Amino acid sequence: MKDPYEVLGVARTASPEDVQKAYRRLAKKLHPDLNPGNKESEERFKEVSGANDLLSDPDKRRRFDNGEIDASGTERQQQRYYKDYAAEAAAGHPYENRSGYADFVDTDDIFAELLRRQEQQARRAPGPDLHYRLSIEFLDAVNGAAKRLTLPDGGTLDVTIPPGIQEGQILRLRGKGGPSRGEGNAGDAFVELSIAPHRFFSRHGDDIHIELPVTLTEAALGGRIKVPTPTGPVLLTVPKGSNTGSTLRLKGKGVPRRGGHGDEFVKLKVMLPTEPNPELEAFLSNWTPGADYDPRRDMQP
């Protein structure tokens, strides 16, 4: 790292005003936005602004003079200048002005021809792409839906959500972006979707998972019970002697995917009656499940 006094070209005794003057003199010459395309002046400007950051701060300057800090680390973070955006933006940048060569185009040599072609291309350049975010309901993501987005400028955008869409997926709406500044097509709108969680459904890939409370009777004796699925309730046969954690599969009741549907997995959860039940208590006190039945057998140390 070079000596900041040397970089700015000032004496070690220079007053703050001298430092500022020297910095401004160099900045006028070297500012990257006034020298687009000139790498060397950008590098020098980095040094100069770093030196200025150090010497224009009385505290930092004092510590540097006392040798407490050195000049390293004073280089500014990589800053993006306006010129970088002006250079990378697609044709049709809002600030760009091409009137500066209009007078070249009126002749008919090969350069004029090239310029005319470029001009035409610029006119036909599509408008800018616009990006939006849309939060949708869980079931809309599974089943698909039509949504209307209200745009910041008060307009609206109709978005058709295809069934089976996933978190973070981006929809592209061709021609729904910004208008072209010339005669080109409008840009595209990109809508990033986020999916709100559901009260009882959850989703793993194309499968739907649900935890289904069942009564003791339904679990022990089996039966047909109504289970919610994303497309509406269906009847599920619970086999006799089912337990908490038993998982049943409803084939094809999951998320639509190419060539079919995922499945819905129903995990049973046996629930005792919420109120104390004297009959059940009376029955259980006279009932034993068998001498060698121990649900915690696997947990013995």
Added chain:
Amino acid sequence: MIITKLEFLDRAQIDRDTLEVWIQEEWLVPSGPTTEPVFSEADLARASLIRDLIHDLGVNAEGVGPILSLLDQLHGLRRVLAEVLQSLRQTTILPAAGASSGQNQDHE
């Protein structure tokens, strides 16, 4: 990608009135309706250029407009030049069937 007015004021370190003036002078052209302008990263970089011009380079308010206008023309020309050079290279390397191909063969 999109920067709201409040975020813009904060990141550009300018106050509301200053921003109003800059927009009025068309130094900055945000998109969106005037009641709720939205800004891009390019707008932000342009704002910091304007700030540098005024604070570091000693340009007064009258001078900023002409400088920006010249810079915009410079960027327009730089892009056109880049495009022209590119199609010139393409034409020279791959002589297209058509009016210009005869000329290219003369050079080779």
